[in-house]
Amino acid sequence: DTAVSQTPKYLVTQMGNDKSIKCEQNLGHDTMYWYKQDSKKFLKIMFSYNNKELIINETVPNRFSPKSPDKAHLNLHINSLELGDSAVYFCASSQVRTRGETQYFGPGTRLLVL
Amino acid sequence: KNQVEQSPQSLIILEGKNCTLQCNYTVSPFSNLRWYKQDTGRGPVSLTIMTFSENTKSNGRYTATLDADTKQSSLHITASQLSDSASYICVVSAGYSSASKIIFGSGTRLSIRP
Numbered sequence: 350d351t352a353v354s355q356t357p358k359y360l361v362t363q364m365g366n367d368k369s370i371k372c373e374q375n376l377g378h379d380t381m382y383w384y385k386q387d388s389k390k391f392l393k394i395m396f397s398y399n400n401k402e403l404i405i406n407e408t409v410p411n412r413f414s415p416k417s418p419d420k421a422h423l424n425l426h427i428n429s430l431e432l433g434d435s436a437v438y439f440c441a442s443s444q445v446r447t448r449g450e451t452q453y454f455g456p457g458t459r460l461l462v463l
Numbered sequence: 464k465n466q467v468e469q470s471p472q473s474l475i476i477l478e479g480k481n482c483t484l485q486c487n488y489t490v491s492p493f494s495n496l497r498w499y500k501q502d503t504g505r506g507p508v509s510l511t512i513m514t515f516s517e518n519t520k521s522n523g524r525y526t527a528t529l530d531a532d533t534k535q536s537s538l539h540i541t542a543s544q545l546s547d548s549a550s551y552i553c554v555v556s557a558g559y560s561s562a563s564k565i566i567f568g569s570g571t572r573l574s575i576r577p
Contacts, residue, residue, distance in 0.1 A: 353506075389569065390550060390569065390570055390572075391567065391569045391570075392507070392552065392567040393567065394565050394567075405564075439506050439507075441506070451497070451509045451512060452509070453509075454506030454507050454508070455506050456504075456505055456506055457504075457505070457506050
């Protein structure tokens with residue numbers, strides 16, 4: 350009964366490929382996020398979705414596109430993968446993005462672009 | 464510019480000892496400050512959340528303090544255990560609307576030695 354789950358856990362692929370990472374939460378939260386953690390372990394928010402509406406897009410390349418089929422899912426699609434995309438990608442969710450709200454993180458997807 | 468700086472970058476202490484991690488921020492308007500623990504290979508887990516009016520909050524052996532005047536926070540760990548070995552991340556939220564920003568510190572890597 351994992352709260353926030355991501356698939357796959359590991360993803361190794363060639364430059365130029367297109368890949369997707371899936372995220373699901375069973376907490377009933379209405380806001381979901383995608384974060385990128387680089388090799389220096391610095392977490393940076395990429396996207397936030399509230400009620401199927403994008404409310405944050407932190408100047409990430411347009412090769413990255415979040416897709417939310419419903420409130421419980423927020424998938425991340427990446428086109429034309431580049432070496433610099435190698436990182437750990439975390440999905441998170443929270444209930445209404447107000448002050449003091451806790452985000453629950455998934456286990457992460459380790460992406461390696463060769 | 465909204466920034467969150469943590470110190471030290473890394474810390475090694477003996478099991479059973481206490482330690483304090485620091486977080487300084489320049490974020491406006493301040494909404495809340497959170498401390499997360501991230502075990503190796505896992506997603507961050509929330510330890511504490513503090514808003515402007517709160518200056519201390521405890522979670523077991525973890526005690527966080529907040530000085531909104533000096534824009535500083537600390538996380539004190541009492542009687543450390545081997546399982547406390549992890550990265551501790553300070554996160555500050557700016558703004559109160561749905562477009563508020565979340566700024567992550569780069570974390571403090573804590574290692575507990577037996």
